Amino acid sequence: MNIHPMSLISEKAEIGENVCIGAYTIIHDNVVIHSNTIIESYCELGVSNHLSQGEKLIIGAESHIRSRSTFYEGSSFGRGLITGHNVTVRERTIAGENLQLGTLSDVQGHCKIGDFVRAHSNVHIGQHSHIGNYVWIFPYVVLTNDPHPPSNVMQGVIIDDYAVIATMTVVLPGAKIAEGVFIGAHSLVGGSTEKDMLYSGSPAKKIGLTSKIKLKDGTGQPAYPWRKHFHRGYPRDVIEQWNKEQLGDD
Amino acid sequence: MNIHPMSLISEKAEIGENVCIGAYTIIHDNVVIHSNTIIESYCELGVSNHLSQGEKLIIGAESHIRSRSTFYEGSSFGRGLITGHNVTVRERTIAGENLQLGTLSDVQGHCKIGDFVRAHSNVHIGQHSHIGNYVWIFPYVVLTNDPHPPSNVMQGVIIDDYAVIATMTVVLPGAKIAEGVFIGAHSLVGGSTEKDMLYSGSPAKKIGLTSKIKLKDGTGQPAYPWRKHFHRGYPRDVIEQWNKEQLGDD
Amino acid sequence: MNIHPMSLISEKAEIGENVCIGAYTIIHDNVVIHSNTIIESYCELGVSNHLSQGEKLIIGAESHIRSRSTFYEGSSFGRGLITGHNVTVRERTIAGENLQLGTLSDVQGHCKIGDFVRAHSNVHIGQHSHIGNYVWIFPYVVLTNDPHPPSNVMQGVIIDDYAVIATMTVVLPGAKIAEGVFIGAHSLVGGSTEKDMLYSGSPAKKIGLTSKIKLKDGTGQPAYPWRKHFHRGYPRDVIEQWNKEQLGDD
Numbered sequence: 033m034n035i036h037p038m039s040l041i042s043e044k045a046e047i048g049e050n051v052c053i054g055a056y057t058i059i060h061d062n063v064v065i066h067s068n069t070i071i072e073s074y075c076e077l078g079v080s081n082h083l084s085q086g087e088k089l090i091i092g093a094e095s096h097i098r099s100r101s102t103f104y105e106g107s108s109f110g111r112g113l114i115t116g117h118n119v120t121v122r123e124r125t126i127a128g129e130n131l132q133l134g135t136l137s138d139v140q141g142h143c144k145i146g147d148f149v150r151a152h153s154n155v156h157i158g159q160h161s162h163i164g165n166y167v168w169i170f171p172y173v174v175l176t177n178d179p180h181p182p183s184n185v186m187q188g189v190i191i192d193d194y195a196v197i198a199t200m201t202v203v204l205p206g207a208k209i210a211e212g213v214f215i216g217a218h219s220l221v222g223g224s225t226e227k228d229m230l231y232s233g234s235p236a237k238k239i240g241l242t243s244k245i246k247l248k249d250g251t252g253q254p255a256y257p258w259r260k261h262f263h264r265g266y267p268r269d270v271i272e273q274w275n276k277e278q279l280g281d282d
Numbered sequence: 283m284n285i286h287p288m289s290l291i292s293e294k295a296e297i298g299e300n301v302c303i304g305a306y307t308i309i310h311d312n313v314v315i316h317s318n319t320i321i322e323s324y325c326e327l328g329v330s331n332h333l334s335q336g337e338k339l340i341i342g343a344e345s346h347i348r349s350r351s352t353f354y355e356g357s358s359f360g361r362g363l364i365t366g367h368n369v370t371v372r373e374r375t376i377a378g379e380n381l382q383l384g385t386l387s388d389v390q391g392h393c394k395i396g397d398f399v400r401a402h403s404n405v406h407i408g409q410h411s412h413i414g415n416y417v418w419i420f421p422y423v424v425l426t427n428d429p430h431p432p433s434n435v436m437q438g439v440i441i442d443d444y445a446v447i448a449t450m451t452v453v454l455p456g457a458k459i460a461e462g463v464f465i466g467a468h469s470l471v472g473g474s475t476e477k478d479m480l481y482s483g484s485p486a487k488k489i490g491l492t493s494k495i496k497l498k499d500g501t502g503q504p505a506y507p508w509r510k511h512f513h514r515g516y517p518r519d520v521i522e523q524w525n526k527e528q529l530g531d532d
Numbered sequence: 533m534n535i536h537p538m539s540l541i542s543e544k545a546e547i548g549e550n551v552c553i554g555a556y557t558i559i560h561d562n563v564v565i566h567s568n569t570i571i572e573s574y575c576e577l578g579v580s581n582h583l584s585q586g587e588k589l590i591i592g593a594e595s596h597i598r599s600r601s602t603f604y605e606g607s608s609f610g611r612g613l614i615t616g617h618n619v620t621v622r623e624r625t626i627a628g629e630n631l632q633l634g635t636l637s638d639v640q641g642h643c644k645i646g647d648f649v650r651a652h653s654n655v656h657i658g659q660h661s662h663i664g665n666y667v668w669i670f671p672y673v674v675l676t677n678d679p680h681p682p683s684n685v686m687q688g689v690i691i692d693d694y695a696v697i698a699t700m701t702v703v704l705p706g707a708k709i710a711e712g713v714f715i716g717a718h719s720l721v722g723g724s725t726e727k728d729m730l731y732s733g734s735p736a737k738k739i740g741l742t743s744k745i746k747l748k749d750g751t752g753q754p755a756y757p758w759r760k761h762f763h764r765g766y767p768r769d770v771i772e773q774w775n776k777e778q779l780g781d782d
Contacts, residue, residue: 038540040288040305055540056306056556056574058323073558073576074306074600076323076349099576099602100324100618102349102367117602117620118350120367120385135620135638138385138403138421150682153638153656156403156421168682171638171656171674174421174449176467179498180505181446182400182418182512187498196681199674200702200720202450202468217676218702218720218734220450220468234468234484234734248679248687255680262682290538290555306556308573324556326573326599352599352617368600370617370635388635388653388671406653406671424671424699426717429748430755431696432650432668432762437748452700452718470700470718484718484734 036073045078054099062086062105066093072117074100081105083141084123092129104141116153134171143188148266152199160188166259167191170199170217179205194257212257214242228256286323295328304349312336312355316343322367324350331355333391334373342379354391366403384421393438398516402449410438416509417441420449420467429455444507462507464492478506536573545578554599562586562605566593572617574600581605583641584623592629604641616653634671643688648766652699660688666759667691670699670717679705694757712757714742728756 035041036055045059048067053059057071060078071077075097078089084106091097092111101119110129119133122141131145134153143157146165151157155169158177163169169191177188187206197203197215204222209215213225216232216239225231230239242256253261259274285291286305295309298317303309307321310328321327325347328339334356341347342361351369360379369383372391381395384403393407396415401407405419408427413419419441427438437456447453447465454472459465463475466482466489475481480489492506503511509524516524535541536555545559548567553559557571560578571577575597578589584606591597592611601619610629619633622641631645634653643657646665651657655669658677663669669691677688687706697703697715704722709715713725716732716739725731730739742756753761759774766774 055558056324058305074324074556074574079349099579100350100368100574100600118368118600118618136386136636140403153640154404154654170676170681172422172450172672176420176449180495180508181420181448182508182514183497183499183505184512184514185497185499198681199676200450200672200700204467217704245680247683247685249683249685255683258680258682262684264684306574308555324574324600329599350600350618368618386636390653404654422672422700426670426699430745430758431670431698432758433747433749433755434762434764435747435749450700454717 042078048093060105062088064088064090066091066095066111068093069095069097071097072099072101075102077103079104081123087123098135107141110147128165146193148270158188160186161191162188163191164193164195164211166194168196168258170197170201172200173197173203174201175203176205194259196256196258212242214245214256292328298343310355312338314338314340316341316345316361318343319345319347321347322349322351325352327353329354331373337373348385357391360397378415396443398520408438410436411441412438413441414443414445414461416444418446418508420447420451422450423447423453424451425453426455444509446506446508462492464495464506542578548593560605562588564588564590566591566595566611568593569595569597571597572599572601575602577603579604581623587623598635607641610647628665646693648770658688660686662688662690664691664693664695664711666694668696668758670697670701672700673697673703674701675703676705694759696756696758712742714745714756 035053038055039057041059042061044061045063050068052070054073057075063078087106090108095113097115098117103121104123106123107125109127112130115133116135119137121139124142127145128147130148132150136154139157140159142159143161145163149167151169153171156174158175161175175189189203189207191209192211194212195209198217201219207222208224210225210227212228214230219236220234221236230242243254245255247253247255263271285303288305289307291309292311294311295313300318302320304323307325313328337356340358345363347365348367353371354373356373357375359377362380365383366385369387371389374392377395378397380398382400386404389407390409392409393411395413399417401419403421406424408425411425425439439453439457441459442461444462445459448467451469457472458474460475460477462478464480469486470484471486480492493504495505497503497505513521535553538555539557541559542561544561545563550568552570554573557575563578587606590608595613597615598617603621604623606623607625609627612630615633616635619637621639624642627645628647630648632650636654639657640659642659643661645663649667651669653671656674658675661675675689689703689707691709692711694712695709698717701719707722708724710725710727712728714730719736720734721736730742743754745755747755763771
């Protein structure tokens with residue numbers, strides 16, 4: 033394909049060079065798609081509502097949006113966005129480069145996401161979430177924002193760089209997940225957390241240093257900070273920087 | 283749009299005045315859509331199966347069904363239905379007015395839902411659920427029905443008026459959630475509950491009166507009953523009635 | 533319908549006799565669909581990626597794939613596959629006969645699934661899962677695989693015949709769920725388990741024999757092994773075999 037004849041593309045949309053658009057995909061007026069990007073079938077980009085206020089949806093270069101995904105106007109994504117299928121992203125989502133959003137993820141908008149964030153399948157990112165760089169969020173994690181629902185008080189969560197949130201965890205309103213923290217699967221976590229610590233349980237308790245967790249690959253090396261051993265999909269300059277950090281070697 | 287030329291609409295469907303239908307949407311025979319309703323793109327309404335028995339799907343006036351939603355025959359919705367994207371609603375779902383169903387919600391049918399119920403994203407409403415009026419259900423909540431799966435015994439849950447069920451909670455088969463109860467996030471709740479009480483944990487325990495929870499808006503007023511302070515999206519006559527109730531002021 | 537004129541079907545796809553294909557469905561090159569199968573609207577079958585290596589997607593006879601489902605190349609399904617809506621199935625999923633995958637289920641590929649497996653709505657089957665025969669998996673269950681995410685270590689879960697995993701449960705990497713085990717709702721289960729035992733909680737503990745759970749149908753008979761009383765949807769020869777087993781009667 034290139035632009036599939038069974039797609040519906042507004043003449044007002046700005047489509048870069050070498051962009052592929054699949055069958056039955058709809059691109060509305062206020063959409064900018066940068067070069068070398070793939071938009072698969074059944075996607076709808078640039079949906080408007082009363083909150084998007086006619087602002088543009090910007091998709092960075094070298095992106096790949098898989099089928100059945102819905103993006104509203106008024107959001108922007110740096111280069112290298114990759115999504116699974118059936119992703120929904122509302123207005124006022126501002127994301128850096130190389131964001132990955134898994135199948136069925138649901139980004140409620142009005143949030144900020146850094147660079148190289150990896151959200152796996154079926155992640156729910158509530159409004160007013162602030163996510164740093166190199167964060168990992170695993171399936172069925174919910175980031176909340178209302179401390180006593182329903183109300184008009186909004187306390188988005190803050191997740192710092194390199195944090196990892198394992199599957200089926202609820203992050204409570206206003207929680208601060210510090211750099212390098214690991215939240216175990218099926219946890220309920222709130223309040224403040226300490227850097228490079230493991231928390232687990234419902235409600236989550238501090239278990240100890242993440243560096244105490246050993247890799248089950250036969251080496252017995254620490255599994256965290258994960259960037260010491262896990263480099264798949266990161267660019268060479270990032271990995272070189274990590275290699276210079278001498279993490280946990282002091 | 284009004285009726286998009288790339289939609290497939292049965293001539294037997296009854297479409298009211300001023301109804302908008304999006305691209306690639308399919309409307310089957312036994313569908314009645316009342317006036318001033320928006321059906322977005324990629325929706326399929328009136329899917330039949332052996333349980334729907336050819337009964338009509340009725341969508342009330344002033345409704346808004348967002349894209350990729352699937353509704354079966356044999357269900358009915360009062361005026362003001364609003365859905366997110368990718369909602370699935372099976373046969374024999376009988377709902378009152380002003381129902382909201384969030385993105386990815388999955389209503390399994392054979393259930394009753396009152397007026398002004400708000401289900402957020404990714405809520406799973408099992409068969410034989412009975413939900414009252416003004417109920418709130420937050421993301422990734424599952425309402426179950428089989429006490430020892432798999433079996434032929436069905437014990438749907440009952441949720442009374444003004445109850446609130448926070449995110450990632452499982453409501454066990456046959457549970458009775460009383461009026462004004464608040465179930466905390468990531469809970470597993472079963473059995474009977476007492477009016478206006480907070481339950482939390484897995485398994486959930488009674489924590490105390492919901493009115494002990496204070497609003498984090500600087501006023502320090504009780505956060506529950508929520509209808510004392512949260513009025514967004516409700517009609518004036520409902521709010522006036524709530525204002526007369528003098529809840530918790532005795 | 534039979535083959536809807538608004539579908540897009542590759543001439544290279546092999547479509548058996550009496551196959552029905554719905555509107556707006558896309559069938560790519562490397563797809564084999566056996567006879568008497570229904571593919572509903574908005575499905576996309578045979579999506580390719582760098583991992584599918586151009587191998588075929590094979591859908592057995594008498595199957596029914598509901599709307600908006602996405603299947604990659606390089607997977608195969610025995611006869612009688614039934615899916616809900618919005619199902620996603622990645623490459624290298626090898627499944628036996630009569631698999632049921634509920635609405636919004638997400639099969640990540642590189643896994644093996646036996647005969648007569650029933651996965652309900654919104655089940656997440658991680659890569660390298662091995663699932664036996666006659667297994668039941670209920671809504672929002674996640675089968676994981678990485679013991680210290682993110683890493684390159686993959687420890688898929690193993691689920692033996694007749695096991696039942698109730699709603700909102702996380703099965704930890706490398707867990708072995710033995711034959712006839714029942715995992716209660718909202719549990720976090722890891723490690724090894726003993727045959728015909730009930731486990732529940734987060735983290736899950738051994739509670740006792742599943743046969744101690746009594747049917748709430750007035751008979752007071754044991755609810756497990758479930759195949760003593762629950763036969764809906766299984767073929768006669770399977771039920772006759774179960775009737776001969778005299779389970780729990782010794």
